[in-house]
Structure formats: C-alpha cells, structure tokens
Amino acid sequence: MAKRPSNYRFSFGPWNISAGADPFGPVVRKEVPFAKKIAEYRKLGFTYVQLHDDDVVPADWDATQTARGVAKVQKLLESEGLKGEFIAPRLWEDRRTIDGGYTANSASDRRYAKNRTRRAVDIANMMGIDLMVIWPAREGTYIREAKDAQLATGRLVEAINDILEHDDKIRVVGEMKPNEPMDHAYCPSVGHFMGLAYRTADPTRTGVLIESAHSILAGFDPADDMAYALWHEKLWGVHLNDQNGLKYDQDKTFGSVDLRRAFNQVWVLERGGYADIGVVGLDVKAMRTTKQTDQTAHLANSKRIFDHLVALARSLDEKKVEAFRENRDYEGLDLYIVEHLLATK
Numbered sequence: 010m011a012k013r014p015s016n017y018r019f020s021f022g023p024w025n026i027s028a029g030a031d032p033f034g035p036v037v038r039k040e041v042p043f044a045k046k047i048a049e050y051r052k053l054g055f056t057y058v059q060l061h062d063d064d065v066v067p068a069d070w071d072a073t074q075t076a077r078g079v080a081k082v083q084k085l086l087e088s089e090g091l092k093g094e095f096i097a098p099r100l101w102e103d104r105r106t107i108d109g110g111y112t113a114n115s116a117s118d119r120r121y122a123k124n125r126t127r128r129a130v131d132i133a134n135m136m137g138i139d140l141m142v143i144w145p146a147r148e149g150t151y152i153r154e155a156k157d158a159q160l161a162t163g164r165l166v167e168a169i170n171d172i173l174e175h176d177d178k179i180r181v182v183g184e185m186k187p188n189e190p191m192d193h194a195y196c197p198s199v200g201h202f203m204g205l206a207y208r209t210a211d212p213t214r215t216g217v218l219i220e221s222a223h224s225i226l227a228g229f230d231p232a233d234d235m236a237y238a239l240w241h242e243k244l245w246g247v248h249l250n251d252q253n254g255l256k257y258d259q260d261k262t263f264g265s266v267d268l269r270r271a272f273n274q275v276w277v278l279e280r281g282g283y284a285d286i287g288v289v290g291l292d293v294k295a296m297r298t299t300k301q302t303d304q305t306a307h308l309a310n311s312k313r314i315f316d317h318l319v320a321l322a323r324s325l326d327e328k329k330v331e332a333f334r335e336n337r338d339y340e341g342l343d344l345y346i347v348e349h350l351l352a353t354k
C-alpha cells in the first residue's frame with residue numbers, strides 16, 4: 010500500500026452500481042434505489058458523486074419541482090458527507106435526440122438539446138457544482154452521408170459556447186469516445202476536442218475528461234492522452250477503467266487487463282500533480298456474472314488497484330529511470346519497470 014496516504018479524491022456515478030442488463034439479456038441483479046447507492050460511497054472510500062441531470066431529477070420536471078428535487082438530493086449528499094463532482098446532461102436517452110442532439114439535422118431537436126443542457130447547468134449551480142461533462146454519445150453518424158460533418162463541427166462548438174455563455178463560472182469538459190453507440194462519433198478523440206476547446210467562447214473554461222477505455226478504443230495510450238491534456242492544463246477529470254482490445258466499451262476494473270498501462274496512467278497523474286487538480290473518477294462496470302452481494306466489488310477493487318499503483322509510482326527510483334534514459338538503455342528500463350511491478354504484494 011501507499012507509503013504515505015494517497016491524497017486523491019475519488020468518485021463514481023450511481024450507474025456504476027448496475028443491475029447487469031446488456032443488449033442481449035435482461036437484468037440479473039435487483040435495481041438498487043438511488044439513496045441506497047449514495048449510502049455506499051463513504052463505505053467504499055469515495056467522497057464525490059458523478060451525476061447525470063436525470064440522476065438528480067427527472068428531465069421533464071418543471072422549474073418548481075426541479076428546485077425542490079435538487080434540494081432534496083443535495084441534502085441527501087450532504088447527510089453522507091458527499092459532494093457532486095459534475096453534472097452531465099443525459100441527452101442520449103430522449104426520443105428527441107435519436108439523431109443526436111447538438112448535431113441533429115432537425116432544428117427543434119437541436120433546440121431541445123441546448124435547452125436541456127442549460128437546465129443541467131442550472132442544476133449544477135443549485136448544487137454548487139462548477140463542472141459539466143459532455144459525453145456526446147449520439148453526435149455522429151451510422152452512415153457518412155447522413156449529416157454534414159463540417160457543419161457538425163461548428164455545431165459542437167456552438168453547443169459548448171451556449172453552456173459557457175449561459176453561466177460564467179461553469180467549466181465544460183468533453184469526454185470523447187470514438188464509437189458506441191455511434192458507428193463514427195464526431196470529435197472522436199481527446200486531441201480533436203482540444204482543437205475545438207481553443208475555438209470556444211472561453212478556452213480557459215473548456216477542457217477534457219479522459220476515460221481510459223475511450224482512448225484505448227481510439228487506438229491511443231490513455232497515459233499519453235492524459236499527459237497531453239496535462240500539458241495543456243486541461244485535464245479536469247478522468248474515468249479510469251480498463252479495456253480488452255478494440256471491442257465494445259467494457260468499463261472493466263482499473264488495471265485488470267493491462268497493469269503496466271494502468272501504472273503508466275497513475276505515474277502520469279502523479280507527475281502532473283493531478284491530485285490537486287481533479288477527482289479520480291472510476292467508470293467501471295460489474296461483470297454480468299457478479300452476485301448482488303458483490304455488486305460494488307469492482308469499485309472497491311479499482312480504487313485498491315489505483316492505491317497500489319500510486320505506491321509503486323512513488324517508490325519508483327526516478328534517478329534510475331533517468332540513468333536508463335541517459336544511456337539509451339531502454340532494454341534495461343523495460344526490465345526495471347516490469348520487475349518493479351512484479352515486486353508488489
């Protein structure tokens with residue numbers, strides 16, 4: 010375990026305690042009520058809650074109902090000593106976003122997406138949260154000819170601007186993913202979104218949230234993506250998990266597929282001082298075979314593996330690493346890293 014206590018703050022979303030349904034079969038565990046999920050956080054060592062707008066209040070509630078509902082959830086979080094990390098408008102489940110929201114061909118669907126997003130900003134405000142995550146799930150196409158990609162790029166910037174202009178304190182992060190549910194997503198990588206970030210109405214409030222599996226699905230190394238964003242001072246959120254090759258988005262326990270790849274993410278976060286910048290989010294899913302009694306094991310295990318890797322990053326002999334680099338002895342460095350990883354208990 011860590012030599013000194015890990016100073017990281019951890020979060021997950023209520024959707025990470027799931028009933029196990031997949032596209033081929035129904036639920037296999039009982040659905041857990043929201044308040045019961047919230048009661049699990051502290052026990053697992055987590056202090057921040059990731060939230061979709063409709064995790065807080067249903068999307069069709071009016072302003073009075075919304076204000077009352079948000080206050081109730083805020084009270085619940087406070088009673089558990091928890092804070093909201095971010096709000097993400099869950100645009101992808103509504104009938105009006107079947108063809109995407111911000112990039113839909115229909116003007117009224119685009120309007121719906123923007124209005125719903127503004128309402129999500131208002132919810133964030135009511136809860137004292139200053140971070141909005143945009144995972145543009147359905148902003149893309151199944152066939153290339155369906156939309157005008159050039160126009161779509163501009164529409165994504167417009168959508169971000171709309172958020173920034175609606176509230177002058179909110180920060181927006183794009184959580185980019187190359188595919189699923191779309192065949193091809195617009196703005197499929199961290200680098201793509203970074204390019205747009207500099208063209209928004211306020212680049213200082215526009216950044217990225219990097220999910221390990223999304224970078225892997227795009228064929229990139231998540232640690233390098235994180236380092237890239239840290240250099241830009243735009244890494245304001247992470248969703249750590251793991252992924253077995255180029256398949257569907259698996260959201261496996263962090264470090265459970267490729268320990269070295271996970272180590273490199275932690276090492277980059279350590280060197281970049283991420284503990285003082287953002288929260289370590291775990292976007293992990295239990296296996297479908299997991300029993301009800303173990304429904305949070307993947308969260309506890311991911312955090313535990315993260316803590317082990319922090320300890321390993323801190324005990325790495327940086328001078329030794331530098332010496333290997335000086336001598337261009339990457340064979341030696343390779344073995345040193347692998348043996349360092351093997352030496353843990």
Ligand code: GLO
Pocket residue numbers: 097142143144184186220248258292
């Ligand atoms: C799906 C995403 C999703 C988001 C969440 C917050 O692939 O990872 O889980 O992280 O909806 O925007």
Ligand code: MG
Pocket residue numbers: 184220248292
């Ligand atoms: Mg995610």
